[in-house]
Amino acid sequence: MSDAEGSSAGRExxxxxxxPQTLDEVHGQGDIVDRLQSYIERDDLPxxxxxxxxxxxxxxxATAIAREVYADDWRGNFLELNASDQRGIDVVRDRIKNFARSSFGGFDxxxxxxxxxxxxxxxxxxxLRRTMEQFADNTRFILSCNYSSRIIDPIQSRCAVFRFSPLSDDAIGxxxxxxxxxxxxxxxxxxxxxIVYAAGGDMRRAINTLQAAATTGDVVDEEAVYTVTGTARPEEIESMVEAAIEGNFPRARSTLETLLVDSGMAGGDVIDQLHRSAWDFDLDDRRTVQLMERLGEADYRITEGANERVQLEAMLAALALEE
Structure with a gap:
């Protein structure tokens, strides 16, 4: 990195x-990286x-593959489109086909x-399926998605499928x-x-949290992280659940009120943290299963538009009433 780049580091x-610029630098996806590198080494990218x-x-x-295949010429041979912004058939017919048709030299x-x-x-x-067939000789497609089930089967069958898992705590740390x-x-x-806990397997969230926390003081500690992320401490979540299960609904409701009002958490965030931490609580299996069942009901109702606070309080009340 040049001195000029270094001087602006705080604004980057x-x-x-x-x-990561190369596949070797990618953290936490070792098996996937090995398979991708073997495609590149054999010059046999599907x-x-x-x-x-x-x-x-x-x-x-995806960008690391382009860098390794094309080196310094990668930008001219790599077209990136965000399908959520450009969702219609015209994108496939126009931009993708024009790029696939255009002439280029030196690469297959x-x-x-x-x-x-x-x-x-x-x-x-x-x-897109038809375009993939039509330009199979001179174009390779890399499709990225959160849910492969939303990609039609004819496209899935034409691709080598790689399922990326949430990153491990060790990789993020x-x-x-x-x-x-x-x-x-x-x-x-x-x-x-x-930071690792708040990231929940998401490297982008971890790095953004580190950068945000670094601006709040001289030291990035637990207090700074939970402040910038609006995340509850695991012990606060556990305390709320334990109070409900012990039948102390007022204390559980008071903790929930603190999370929603004082910490500014959204109801969906509370449910996400409860779901992630449920099996780490000091509860027997039966109680944990009950918690998961109530969580599922509350999550569905909130997703359908129900009031977050009402649903979360109802969930705690149901836990308090369980024998």
Whole structure:
């Protein structure tokens, strides 16, 4: 990195500054990286379908493939489109076909990367299927999505499918430590653990949390992390559930009120944290199953438009009434 780049480090977005440039630099997806590298080494790249949650390396792997295949010429041979912004059939007919048809030199094929491909309409996906057949000789498609079930079967059958899992705590912790060292940020172990917990397997969220927390004081500690993320401490969530199960509904409701009002958490965030932490609570299996059942009901009703506070209080009340 040049001195000029270094002087503006504080104004840079770290998720882009520290985005891996090669497949070797991708954290936490070892098996997928090995398979992708074998395709590149054999010069036998098929159409690819990447599916998985946000922030786990799908887009990074796509651009890393282009860099390794085309080196310095990668930008001219790699078309990236966000299908959630451009969802219609015209995108497939116009932009994708024009790029696939255009002349190029020195390479056997060009790469078209469709991010959030599960947002494409059914008609657009059908047109894409035909385009994949028509330009199979000189174009490779990489499709990225959160849910592969929303991609029509004829497209899935034409692709090598890679299912990206949420990143492990170790992978996120290692990357966060590396960035903290590079940026000369003081962190505590509790702070790092809080970043990993708040990230929930999402590397982007972890890096953004580190950058935000680094602006709040001299040291990135647990307090700074939970403040910038609006995340509740696991012990607060556990205390609320335990109070409800013990039949102390007023105390459970008071804790919920603190999370929703004082901490400013959304009801969906409370449910997400409850779901992630349910099996870590000191509860017997029967109680945990009851909690999961009530969580599912509350989550569905909130998704359908019900009042968050009413549903969460009803969930705690139901737990308090269980024998």
């Amino acid at each position: 977005i770290w998720i882009e500054k520290y985005r 159409h690819l379908l990447f599916s998985g949650p946000a922030g786990v390396g799908k887009t990074t792997c 094929y060009r790469i078209i990367f469709l991010d959030e491909a599960d947002s494409l309409t059914s008609d657009a996906q059908s047109a 290692a990357q966060v430590r590396q960035i903290a060292d590079a940026e000369d940020i003081d962190t505590t172990e509790d702070g790092l653990d809080a």
